[in-house]
Amino acid sequence: MTSMTTPGIVPGRLQADDYARNFDDLYPDFEPHEAMVAADRCYFCHDAPCITACPTEIDIPLFIRQIQAGQPEAAGKTIFDQNILGGMCARVCPTETLCEGACVREMAEGQPVEIGRLQRYATDTLMAKGIHPYERAAPTGRRVAVVGAGPAGLACAHGLARHGHDVVMFEARPRPGGLNEYGIAAYKTPHGFAQDEVEWILQIGGITLRHGMALGRDITLEALREEFDAVFLGMGLAGVNALGTEGDDREGVRDAVEFIAELRQTQDLSTLPVGRHVVVIGGGMTAVDAAVQSRLLGAEHVTMVYRRGRESMSASDYELNHAATEGVRIITDAMPVAVHGNGAVREVEFAYTRQGPNGLEPTDDTFRLPADQLFRAIGQRLDGAPEELELERGKIAVSDTGRTSLRRVWAGGDCTGGGEDLTVTAVAQGRDAAADIHTQLMG
């Protein structure tokens, strides 16, 4: 019988119902009564700091007031007016660093209004009714190509379609949604929500999805610029940073994003193999998600190792605490120096780091962690951007409204430089680019 202590990378470490429980909604939707109690705490602040802290500037006091007034559907509409992926954002936003972090009640009591969960309650209520609260304007005859069906691309496409433009989305992967479908932790968006949301967004009409179409492989930017009135690039970050450590190519060493994508596409998680001793290198959301989900799949020991201090980790305190609660061990200020093993990884050797004259450097103080699986989660990067585009620190250079260096080409989301790499930021950028494209097309 396979169990948590079975050596190697094997599937089925847990009982069937453990998987269902482990990967179910981390925070289930509010019951109506819970929502009323949570909503009651909102003060309807003037010029509310929570709005400013939301990258899509949702009118939070208004939507919470609408919940108080017994109309969660109206609240949902208020949210979607600013953020058409408000349902996903309610599930995946690191609210503790965004709206809830800015809530006056967080400041006063260390207990913010539960904006994220209230947002989910409102958006779920509206979506469950099958209502799509927008109508497409009369067709304009203008055509726009959107590359990448992630949050940025979807928000942009919806905005454009609403204005009556025809949108064709080119998506390299077999399914739309971007990292909503292939990246976000499974327990944040279970029950096929990512696909349901895409379907709901497409109800606006006027959007054609073309799968298996990769820019640079199946299509060129030049051709798109010729065929369409405008192009929006929202292709995220397809590349992954390498460790550059000796033994990095051993069996059992893998990119965390690829593992997560496989996990997200696996119907029966008891068939997904995972190590007994898992080591994750990195300090961001991807590292946390790989570590936590390894534990949830039944890995006995999971350790996250980050080369700097905890304060430099891009994962929030909240995410790190969640990882710790799930039994992930977090080691900071250490970097990998060698991956040992005979063909397959067996141990990873780390050195503690210190700040040297030329930046971070390893010390002589080393230690080894047993590992039959090692995940690299030290960042993604833009891969295969069309050459004619100007880049800035490795990402597509854009203006506030997403204009690139090329005429009639816009970009947004992770593939561009502005803002944090978050779902909600991608939505804001896609939305704003759509508005600018519309103005340009009609101007």
Added chain:
Amino acid sequence: MADLRSEFLGVKSPNPFWLASAPPTDKEYNVVRAFKAGWGGVVWKTLGLDPHVVNVNGPRYGAIWGADRRLLGLNNIELITDRPLDVNLREIKKVKRDWPDRAMIVSLMVPCDEESWKTILPMVEDTGADAVELNFGCPHGMSERGMGSAVGQVPEYIEMVARWCKAHTRMPVIVKLTPNIADIRHPARAAKAGGADAVSLINTINSITSVDLDNFSPEPMIDGKGTHGGYCGPAVRPIALNMVAEIARDPETHGLPISGIGGVTTWRDAAEFLALGAQNVQVCTAAMTYGFGIIKELTAGLSLYLDQKGMTLSDLQGRAVPNVTDWQHLNLNYVTKARIDQDLCIKCGRCFAACEDTSHQAISMSPERVFEVIDAECVACNLCVNVCPVENCITMERLPAGTVDERTGEVVRDEHGDWTQHPNNPMASAAE
């Protein structure tokens, strides 16, 4: 989106939400902010004749809060405008010119003599305002000077002043009623008799919100003393709703346009006023508590409700009035029993305490804390429903006709039967 455009006495506004005469409508600056936020109209803060009154220079408000500081009731000792008449008139004229699509109503309170009204009305007319509202309501300060509720409490005065106003202006005249009276129908009838075009209600209710138990003074305390003030906000809504309904269904005033005021805070409150016969609503405390931004919730909410019901605004107006009746006409053959949903019950026992101690001993409690209704005792009073902390855990279910009410041993009848026909009623009109 339902069409919220509204008309009151021929005065158009983009929605049926006006700001009531009070600090939110005190001057151009506030009113312009309100219009920018989307309010349909305003009743300007009550004007009086110069020399203008003065207000206290200490606190004007007292309040009642819920545990989380939610403001439930507000009390004030503010008087009418404390700015010169010509300043107000100039601003009114300017705002009306800049915002022609919004309702501009001017509230007035001058001494109870014809000359005073005759003086001020043309001045208001000159501003281009849409109508006047006669403030017969303020319960403090002004009433001591023979104005406000001192007039509003005497139907003959109301009729007299309304008549003067109708004689001296072509503007529509709204009479704002005070609730500090035994039967609201009398001042409403008087307003109508005097020729008023509409009534608005309620103004604030005489009150002392709290007493400082260290200094032994009512709040708000001014140098060791306090006075009664006018109560408003969510707490007064039930009183206002009843008064609106009474006027709406009174045969003598039926059809007289009503502007509903008192505790309107959400779209729902507004919808309830409209259903009970108001043609529009006025808001004061909710705006004072949360700012003008609440208009977005009010309009979006009312519009969504109308859409969901497939109704227009005018369909809603007065929709519940035919269903407001006198006690004697309530159907005594409508027999219900409380029902406890055991899956929802959290076993707190509040229903038991309420029924056992203060009602009809109709709930049983087992050693395992299972609470059940005893049909043979349950009079269907609804107290347990109201004290149960879990919504919909206790419901009232109607006994179908033909079944036996275990409490009375009688078969539940199908037909309507009320007190007017009951054998115990010495005045019963229909024989058994």
